[in-house]
Amino acid sequence: MNAEERLAQRIESLSKMFTDAEPASLRAGYLADPSAGRPVLKGSTATALVPRWNEHSSGLLVPATVQPPAPLDLGAAYLTCDEIFGVALPADYAVRQLGRLPLEGVIRFCAQVLNALALPGGSVEAIEAHFAGQWLEEPVRSRVRNLLRDESRRLLVPQAFMLLARMALEISPDTLPDDLSDVDIVGALFSLTQTMGRLPGIGPSVITDKPGTLGRELIANQHFHRSWSVPGVLARYARRWLQLPSEHHGEPGIVDLSQTYQDCTGARLEDLAAVAGYLWLCTTMGRFVIEPGELAGLAMPAERVEAVLTLITNDLPGMREAVRRERPGQRTQWSFDPFQQWPVIRLPENRLLILDPRHLISRAFGWLPIWDIEFPPPGRTKPAGHRKTVARAKQTLRHCSEIYVSEVLHAITRDEGTTRRVYDDTELKTAYTAQGQRRADAAIDYPGTWIVIEVTTTQLRRDAATAVPGESQIQDIDKLVDELDQIDATINALRGDETALTGAPAADDRRFLPLLVLPEGFPVNPITLTVIRERARNRGLFTRPDTDPVEIVDVEELEMIEALQEASGPSLLDILRGKQSGSLRNAAVRDHILHVLRVHPDAPARHGGLLDSALKPLVNALPQHHRSSPAS
Structure with missing residues (x-):
């Protein structure tokens, strides 16, 4: 008797244990109605504990009740003013309140929350519960706490605090007004959420090769909220x-x-x-x-401390002017340029905030x-x-960023000794010398698949990062698509003569996975990834059946994979392939690692000395x- 027959026999034995004790007359005296999606155990009205199973692309069977996350599940929606207080506040409420609140007090109010949210290891839920208890009276406090039981809702929105601080620099007085009896800074804060994100027109709802108004806002939102350790x-x-x-x-x-x-x-x-x-x-x-x-x-000598403070600080009048x-x-x-240029504010009496x-x-x-x-x-x-000098400094930092990515790739593949898996720019130049040949920065040889990599320090320009209306975002995306041409050219070279690079006979049925690495990060989401892939396809890039869709990662995501490899986790190829067949195929790689694989990698061992x-x-x-x- 094989394993399958033994399992069937065991199931039959269990079934009899549950059903044979039921009298035959009773068994025939009623009808069971197994509703759609709720099958019952044979011979009874007991609902099966696990009604259905789903098969993942890996072949793993999981209960159908375990739903993989969708991109929409990764976002959080902030509580609006009418949800918090039960009524909407007047459109000019924040302006009227800030006009009677001293500037330094508003800045301190915003800094208190933004710093709390940035505390290492802090719990957003605990921080929100603390400030809800501190700011709100009953019955509003209980209403908010009930709303926050939904894990996708948020009370404290960093963007709102930054907007409040920026608005205060324009409106709030320097000194304390005579009458503060009905001044409401909390109401001013939450009234901003009534207008945040309201767009004149969201444009087409079908994502093609342009992000549109909604896409422009999503890119800016993700850029502002980007996370890094x-x-x-x-x-x-x-x-x-x-x-x-x-x-x-x-x-x-x-x-x-x-x-x-x-x-x-x-x-x-x-x-x-x-x-x-x-x-x-x-x-x-x-x-x-x-x-x-x-x-x-x-x-440190005082003059050297002051030389640094001159660069990273500004006083309140200077911030107002900026x-x-x-x-x-x-x-x-x-748009929060002054706060990024001068993250430290000089308060009166030589305090720093x-x-x-x-x-x-x-x-x-x-x-x-x-x-x-x-x-x-x-x-x-x-x-x-x-x-x-400036040009050489920028080029040096770009080159060092590319070298650093190469080091991470070698660490991921454990490419050392006689084992060769990562082929860098130098090897690619030696192998493919045709006139006009364009080459990627690296290629990784996995069994059956080449991952072909281009590294670029191109970043979103200021207009693109802050959703200024116009063509800035699509222009920046086109710069990335230009980089993809080098990957495509390298794939064609490998397809034609892999042996020139490896010195070994080419394997049959090779596949190719294009990978764009942006060390400084890029907001990868269903809109941007779709736009980039569509614009690449329109240029004739990656159109062959042996080529997977292009993926985009930043250096922190590569380091997450490096840490997983140190813990004997899945390979870079396994993670990228798993993402492309998973529910977050159009999201960032870190989202797949954190929310589909459900792992939170530690820092790579290299980071200790650094x-x-x-x-x-x-x-x-x-x-x-x-x-x-x-x-x-």
Whole structure:
């Protein structure tokens, strides 16, 4: 008797145990009505515990009640003013309230919540419950808590706090008004949600090769809410800004980014890391206002601390002026340029306020220090050949970003020793030398499939990232499609002569998976991915049956896969293939990892040493009794 027959016999035995004790007369005396979707056990009216099974593409059988997430399930909807209070507030309510609220008080109010939401390991649900209890009276408080039992609803919306802060810089007075009896900052906040996201026309509902008005808003929304881990940003900073430029010193076009930063700004890059790192460290302990003289305790000369503060801080009058001089036609509900340029606000009496720690981390450890090199602080004389210096600095950071991605790819595939799986730009150039041949940056040889990769540091321009009406988003998408041409050309070369690259006979029935890597991130969603794939198809790219749809990842997603590989998890190919056959096929790769695979990878092992390098300036600047804090 084989396994299948034994299983059938066991099922029959169990069935008799449940049904044979029922009297025959009773069994024939009633009818059971097994409703659609609710089958009953044979011989009884008992509903089957697991009525149906679904088969995944992997062959795994799961209960039909386990529904995979859809892209719409990944979003959260904020509570509107009428849901919270039971009535809609007048359209000018926020303006009237802010006109009677002191500016510093509004900024502190916004910073309190934005910093709470950014606390490492913080629970959004707990934070929302706390502020609901603090701000709202009964019966409104109970209504809101009941609404928040739906996990897809949110009370605290970062965009609303940023809009409130921006509006306050335009409207709120500097000093405290005489009458504060009926001033309502909470109502002003929630009244903004009545108009946020309201569009004059959402355009066509069918996604084609253009994002449309709704798509434009979704791209800006996802760009604003993009998530990244602070340790990951710090680790990449250490490698791209500090280590790789030194390791590749002397190569054509490579400059010392640390020295270039000091030459152009007068501030040291390590001082920027120390001061910004200390301010960020304070926010992780729940402090978003730094008292006067606290930075004097750092083991750094006061003039060097001030050189950094000159770059990343602005006072309230300066912030007012920056907001007011923004061109109205270029400002949307996603435009917060002054807060990104100056993430630290100088309050009266020499206090410093961090409005949102995310902006501080991006400003000091992401791509934005290049902005300081390109636009030195007022009063700073530009060095000779400044324009050429800026171009070389940008090229150096781009090149180091591409090298870093290559390192992650080698770590993912464990490509070491005699095993060769990743073929980099150099090998591709050696193998395919035809005149005019375009080549991708890398190709990974998996059994039966080539993953062909192009790395580009192209980022959304400001207009595209903030949903300014016009063609900016489609122009930026077309830049990405231009990069896809290099992948397509490399696929054609591999299809024609794989042996030229590998030195081994070509395998039969090869497939190709195009992969675009954007180290600085890109809002991947059903609209953008559909638009990119359609525009690529219209150019004749990836049209052969042996080629899978193009996928887009950022470097943090690659590092998630690297960490999974260290834990003997699925390969890069398995994850991409699983995504393309899953319910989130048109979402980002991280969404597939987190919500379909249901895993939350730790940081890759490489990050340990890189974090030490990134935090070294901060550790050296801390008072002696605090020096274990960043590493703890």
